[in-house]
Amino acid sequence: MSVAEKVLDQYSSRVYKNRKTHIVEINNNENENQIAANVRTIPGIMTQRGCCYAGCKGVVLGPIKDALQIVHGPIGCSYYAWGTRRHKGKNAEGVDNYLQYSFSTDMQEPDVVFGGEKKLKKAIDEAMELFHPSTIMICSTCPVGLIGDDIHAVAKWAEEKHNIKCIAFSCEGYKGVSQSAGHHIANNQLMKFIIGEGDRKIESKFSVNILGEYNIGGDGWETERILKRIGYEVVSVFTGDSSIEDLKNAHQANLSLVQCHRSINYIAEMIETKYGVPWMKVNFIGVKGTIETLRNIAKYFDNEELTKRTEEVIADELEKIIDDIEYYKTKLKGKTAALYVGGSRSHHYQTLLHDFGVSTVLAGYEFAHRDEYEGREILPFVKEDADSKNIESISVEPDPEKYHLYLQKEVLEKLRDEKLLSYYGGMAKEMEAGTYMVDDLNHFETEEFLKLLKPDIFFSGIKDKFVAQKSGILSRQLHSYDYSGPYSGFRGAVNFARDITMGIYTPAWSFIKAPWKTAPILTGTLGGEQAC
Numbered sequence: 001m002s003v004a005e006k007v008l009d010q011y012s013s014r015v016y017k018n019r020k021t022h023i024v025e026i027n028n029n030e031n032e033n034q035i036a037a038n039v040r041t042i043p044g045i046m047t048q049r050g051c052c053y054a055g056c057k058g059v060v061l062g063p064i065k066d067a068l069q070i071v072h073g074p075i076g077c078s079y080y081a082w083g084t085r086r087h088k089g090k091n092a093e094g095v096d097n098y099l100q101y102s103f104s105t106d107m108q109e110p111d112v113v114f115g116g117e118k119k120l121k122k123a124i125d126e127a128m129e130l131f132h133p134s135t136i137m138i139c140s141t142c143p144v145g146l147i148g149d150d151i152h153a154v155a156k157w158a159e160e161k162h163n164i165k166c167i168a169f170s171c172e173g174y175k176g177v178s179q180s181a182g183h184h185i186a187n188n189q190l191m192k193f194i195i196g197e198g199d200r201k202i203e204s205k206f207s208v209n210i211l212g213e214y215n216i217g218g219d220g221w222e223t224e225r226i227l228k229r230i231g232y233e234v235v236s237v238f239t240g241d242s243s244i245e246d247l248k249n250a251h252q253a254n255l256s257l258v259q260c261h262r263s264i265n266y267i268a269e270m271i272e273t274k275y276g277v278p279w280m281k282v283n284f285i286g287v288k289g290t291i292e293t294l295r296n297i298a299k300y301f302d303n304e305e306l307t308k309r310t311e312e313v314i315a316d317e318l319e320k321i322i323d324d325i326e327y328y329k330t331k332l333k334g335k336t337a338a339l340y341v342g343g344s345r346s347h348h349y350q351t352l353l354h355d356f357g358v359s360t361v362l363a364g365y366e367f368a369h370r371d372e373y374e375g376r377e378i379l380p381f382v383k384e385d386a387d388s389k390n391i392e393s394i395s396v397e398p399d400p401e402k403y404h405l406y407l408q409k410e411v412l413e414k415l416r417d418e419k420l421l422s423y424y425g426g427m428a429k430e431m432e433a434g435t436y437m438v439d440d441l442n443h444f445e446t447e448e449f450l451k452l453l454k455p456d457i458f459f460s461g462i463k464d465k466f467v468a469q470k471s472g473i474l475s476r477q478l479h480s481y482d483y484s485g486p487y488s489g490f491r492g493a494v495n496f497a498r499d500i501t502m503g504i505y506t507p508a509w510s511f512i513k514a515p516w517k518t519a520p521i522l523t524g525t526l527g528g529e530q531a532c
């Protein structure tokens with residue numbers, strides 16, 4: 001029996017039938033690595049997934065520092081999302097920063113019975129009086145959709161009354177099947193109401209947006225630092241440490257760099273259609289990943305000076321970290337890892353682990369779609385089900401005034417053919433035959449796979465970290481970075497290696513078994529013979 005069969009064997013026939021389509025043993029034949037993804041979770045199975053509200057407010061909107069975000073609902077949704085995702089943001093002159101706050105309408109029973117619109121309006125009035133924000137975002141939670149509060153009408157009312165921008169997001173937690181629906185809803189509204197409105201002067205023709213970078217532990221800052229050293233102008237970052245003004249100007253860049261494909265591919269595609277800005281899948285996680293990414297970006301801009309500068313910066317950055325890399329390689333080479341993260345890191349971090357000689361035995365996603373596993377080429381074959389059809393899909397047209405192309409159409413076509421633009425190859429192609437790819441891994445499967453595959457490190461989140469560690473396997477969080485970071489770029493690679501080396505070699509692992517369980521606490525003799 002294979003490892004997957006041993007895990008599946010313990011399910012009832014109905015659950016077995018469902019879960020076996022979400023567990024794939026990687027095969028040398030690419031076409032056989034098909035996986036079921038972005039479908040409903042089996043009730044009661046202890047999934048790690050979150051909800052649509054978490055994907056919209058928690059992931060995409062949360063890091064926008066100067067938009068005051070009011071969570072319309074009972075207090076739980078707001079409280080549990082308060083400060084728990086480490087999207088960092090610096091104070092900047094003239095830009096409000098609300099990242100440390102959590103705003104809620106704190107709905108009570110009468111609001112559910114009689115409707116919560118009045119309370120929401122009151123909350124907006126109060127926020128205006130206390131904070132004077134220029135932008136307010138309203139995020140729905142589960143009851144809001146069920147009782148029929150019209151948050152979009154309230155947003156319109158607020159815009160007229162207070163002369164501000166107010167955007168409503170109908171991201172009730174039950175929509176879709178995971179955080180993924182929330183990403184889509186946030187993308188749609190940002191596209192409709194924010195992107196394209198700015199007219200900031202862009203200084204450099206080497207101008208880029210960084211999409212799907214949420215500045216966890218300072219990742220976005222490290223990425224920006226490298227890009228700026230080379231000479232790029234970063235127009236906007238979606239949405240780590242971002243301001244509304246930055247986002248408004250995204251249409252003016254000459255290239256969009258997509259780090260997290262899952263959460264932001266809708267915006268990447270729409271900016272290209274409407275404003276002519278192509279997108280490139282990048283990976284700033286890992287030394288090799290970063291170098292390859294920097295060279296790809298230089299290839300797109302095709303400028304001799306820029307290409308030269310790219311190589312100079314790569315060489316200089318490498319020189320500064322090479323001793324550390326070599327040292328940590330001696331500590332980590334030959335170890336194995338299992339990764340289970342949201343919708344992009346399980347792929348990106350395999351590149352980084354590879355830099356240090358760590359191989360992957362299992363990787364999975366909570367809420368990725370099939371294209372993150374198998375590559376965008378399978379998109380035409382993905383069947384929509386009732387859950388995804390419920391999420392609005394908007395289409396845009398080329399903007400008659402703001403549409404611009406940095407490269408000629410033929411050159412763009414060539415780069416697309418080379419898969420340098422508008423393409424993401426997914427995770428499966430880079431995994432070794434015989435390893436496992438698992439979608440929506442639940443707690444039972446986590447424990448079983450860890451027992452059977454025995455990885456040295458399990459990378460996941462807070463909910464399963466201590467389950468793994470109680471069984472003697474180091475677990476590092478790849479959502480919060482265990483409150484460390486940054487892990488992106490050159491310096492981030494060293495931080496990452498330092499953290500997992502400390503974890504693996506921590507002396508505590510050798511104290512797990514009480515001494516009296518491995519050796520007698522008393523020894524003595526009786527009548528000249530060893531008694532115990």
Ligand code: SF4
Pocket residue numbers: 051052053054076077140141142143172173174
């Ligand atoms: S599922 Fe509903 S109640 Fe739970 S956090 Fe999401 S929006 Fe809030």
